[in-house]
Every structure is written in structure tokens, then in C-alpha cells.
Amino acid sequence: MAYLSYLIDNYVTLPAISLFLHAHRTSWHDNLFGLDAPSMLRRVNLSRVLDQGYTNLRCGWAPGCPAHIHPGEGPFDAAKPEQIIFGEAWAELFPLAEVPEVLSQPCCAQFAVTAETVRRRTRAEYVFWRDWLLGTELEDEVSGRVMEYVYQCGFSFLQSPLVIAVLMRKGIDIFTGSPVHCLSEEDCYCSGYSMCFDQPGQFRTFINGVNRWNELNALVNDEANSTEPMWLPWSKS
């Protein structure tokens, strides 16, 4: 809702790149650099954002990739409550496009997008999507999840919903229109954050360390009855 309102209110005067994040400083959503959003933001490769037009800020695949949402597939899955209603929601959001067989991108609805990419859609379309959010009878946590998995589509599709529908019916993957947006974690760190490892296994060792740090943080928080990390390794760099 806040994202769409920002796009609607600032449609004409958007900066070259807009970054959309949650309001909290630390979260498991920002699991790249010690759960710390500012540390992540300082490292975003803005040249890549300009080049790609849309970049998911998260590299980790869980949850969200490689094949996450199968619209309409039952039975109800509490881990992805949006899945079972996704087909209907999609039809309301993108009336002219066929429902994709699967939608995937790293979770959590945090991304960078260029003004040019945003403006591939008309302001009226963002208003239309926001009206859907306001009017749907879905619970907020479910409608929010629907939006989480359509941003890559909304920003990536070509301008005309009709063109999109035709291309999708022909099975043409138009990156720019792919409902699946799952860059390998290693490529994401390299191209998205300029952390490129050259030796085989070096990245896996690093990411295992990141994951272990995240586990330790959860254990420490649990022991200390805290919700904030006791300290952040990257906060001063």
C-alpha cells in the first residue's frame, strides 16, 4: 500500500532509482550483511539497478525460489496462504494476462527499481492495483503476499497488458515479463553487491558463515529475550 502510494504520488518526479524496504532496521529479510538494512543499502550496485531496471534486494532463495507459487494449487498451505487464491487475485490485477503456472522471486518485497521501469506502467495502473488492495476482501497479510510475488511482473512486463498477454500465450519469456526471477545467490552477491568470489567453494564457505551467523543471532536473541541483534558485524563498514 505504501509502495503504491509512493509511486502514485511521485510518478512524475521519481528519482532515477527508488528503493523499497520495510521500516525496520534489522530483519531476517535483510540476511545479506548481518540482518542490517543500512549495511545492505550501502552496498547495492546502483549501476546494475540502472542496467536491469528492477532488482530484488534479497539474494537468498528461501523462501520464494525456485518454484514458489503455483496459483490455485491446493490444499491450503499455511506457509504460503496466498497460493490457493492467487489465480483469482491475478485475474483481478492483470485482467488481460494469463495466470502464470508458477511465480517465484526471493521473498520479502524489498527491491530497487528505476523511474524508467516504473513508468513502463501508467500511473492509472498503480492506482488500479492500490484500489484492488483497498477493496479486496482478502486479509492484509494475504493480499500483501500477492503483491510480493507480482512486483517483478508488474515492473518487468512490457507496457501494454495486451502485448504481455499475447507474448505469454506464446510462451515467450520476456525477462522483462517473466514471473520467475531467481538469480543464483552467488550471482546476486556478485552483480548486486560487488562481492565476487573466484575460487570454487569460496562463496559456499562464505554463505555458510552468513547462515551460521544468522542462526547464532537467533539463539542469542532467544537467550537474551531480545528482538534486535546484540551487535552488527557490518554496521561500521
Add this chain to the structure above:
Amino acid sequence: MVALVEKLEASSPPSNLKQSDEPLWGEASPDLVRLVELSREMRTLGVWLVEQEEYVKNKPWQP
């Protein structure tokens, strides 16, 4: 809590306790001891992670 954990982390560990640190650890509960151990591991690993980033970013081939 954070200050106490940091103080304990900076002292000698229970497994190799110096006499001067005994009062500090004397009343530490098992839960606190575990918290300090976890925090110490977390800090050590955090330093290593930051070093890894510096290492890859300072390589000449870095794009």
C-alpha cells in the same frame, strides 16, 4: 544485559578462568554462560565475514 555480556566476553572464559575474573563469573547463571559463549562465537564469525568481504573486494580482478 549487553554491557554485562560484553564484559564477560572480554574476560577469561570459565574453562580457563583467571583468578582476577572469578568475581565476575561467580554469579553467572548457566543461561548467561551460554549466552556469552554464543555471543563470542557470533562476534568471531562476524569479524571473519567482514574480512571475507574486504578480501574479495580488494582483489585486482574484481569487476
